[in-house]
Amino acid sequence: MTVSVTDDIVSLVASNAPVAIGVSGGKDSQAAAIATFHYLNALDHKGPRILVHADLGTVEWDDSLRVCQELADHLECDLVVVRRKAGGLMERWESRWLSSKTRYETLSTVTLVPCWSTPAMRFCTSELKTHVIMADLKSRFKGQKILNVIGVRREESAARARMSVADSDAGGQVWTWRPIIELTTDDVFGMIDRSGLTPHPAYRVHGMTRVSCRFCIMSNIADLTAATAVPESHELYRRMVRLESESGFAFQGSRWLGDVAPHLLTSDEREALQLAKHRATLRKEIEGQITKPMLYVKGWPTRMLTNDEAEILASVRNQVTEIYGFTSHHLTVDSIHERYAGLLDEKARKEAA
Structure with missing residues (x-):
């Protein structure tokens, strides 16, 4: 089983440093956990091992927590679930719009700020995952060097292709380790199948290519469409489209989520979305005068x-x-x-x- 390591990782494993593996329910975190445990067992690692799931609230697939728990049971370790105290990601998007509105009214910002996270501004990851996980780990393993495992692979994107196998935070306490960084998608699914576990049903039942939020800022149109076909997503879909309509900002820059499955909306909701698009066009033209x-x-x-x-x-x-x-x-x-x-x-x- 191929696992990428560095000298620092080998040394930390030999010292029985605590190992925390971030799991979302998606295939990459499943594979990362399986591969890491196999490697730790081979080196007779005796330090603490946990899986950590950052619960994003209503945007999560219903099966995600179950898949994480089944993985923890399979690996015979604890699953720690952490959450942002101020609410999930949907609440963060909604509060961000209220903040944007208030800041505009008081001229604390010159232009209206989008409510959604973006590929360049992924506070959905930094605030609701990384921050809460790091806070928990540093409190749980005070004064210890910690191995924080994430299921990132070079094949996923140009940005991830440039990532290192491991790096540490500024204080040198937390080492982020990417053990499956060199694996392909086929490698990942093969590893899960051989383990006897089942991947998240969103892949093989619902036809998704990625599993994170049900509607992700990084999703392609095929994944967005597939997600709308699942009944559990309908309430969230309408809530997100209402925020598009209220804010006048499309979920993915120029792609409106409301256009993906308009049949799921009421006539009033479809009308509100059209008005929002018109408002967005006017706003862009008007704000274009600002230098x-x-x-x-x-x-x-x-x-x-x-x-x-x-x-x-x-x-x-x-x-x-x-x-x-x-x-x-x-x-x-x-x-x-x-x-x-x-x-x-x-x-x-x-x-x-």
């Missing part, structure tokens, strides 16, 4: 606006506010100048402190 120097950098203006720039921003904000029905402040040239001045003063005080 880069007018934007904030890391939440702060970089300078005062000229009168011409303030006039443009006032016009933009009035139009966007009307389109969305917001209760916005700072809609005049003078109030925009006042807001920028106040933020620049606040920024200066923070930097001085």
Whole structure:
């Protein structure tokens, strides 16, 4: 059974360091757990071993937790389930839209911010998986070096092809290990089948090519369509489309989730989606007048606006506010100048402190 290792990993295993394997219910985490346990057994590793599942809430497939538990039972280890205290991923998307709306109304942002996570801004992974898992591991294994195993493979993407077999955090406490990084999809399914376990039904029953969230920001149209065909996904689908309609932002940049299975929506929901698309087109055209120097950098203006720039921003904000029905402040040239001045003063005080 092929497992990728480094000298550091070999040394940590020999020292019986705790091993935590992140599992989602998907094929890669299943294979990573199976391969890692086989390797640890061969080296007579006697340290603690656990599987860790970050529960993302309503966006999860119903079978995911069951698949993780069956894997833990098969490997005879504990399954630890961690969750973001403020709610799951759907709640995070919804709260992000409310925050975006409030920030726009108070001119804490110049343009409306999308509510969805994106391939370039995957807070769905960083906030709801990595952060909560790392917090649990560092609390559970205080003062120890920890092996954090993840099922990443080079074949999956160009970005993952460049990843190393292992690397450590800044403090050197947690080592992230990618033991199946060189394996192919066929290798992974073969390993699961030989173990006697069954892959998540989303693959062979529902026809999905990847299993993460039921509707993932990384999914192709075939996977999105396959997910809508499963009755357990319908309530989540409608909830996500309602957020598209309310925010005016498509789930995948230019691809609207509501277009994938419009037959699952009511006539009112389909009408709301069409209005949202129209609103999105208008917003993009209107906000296109804003130049880069007018934007904030890391939440702060970089300078005062000229009168011409303030006039443009006032016009933009009035139009966007009307389109969305917001209760916005700072809609005049003078109030925009006042807001920028106040933020620049606040920024200066923070930097001085």
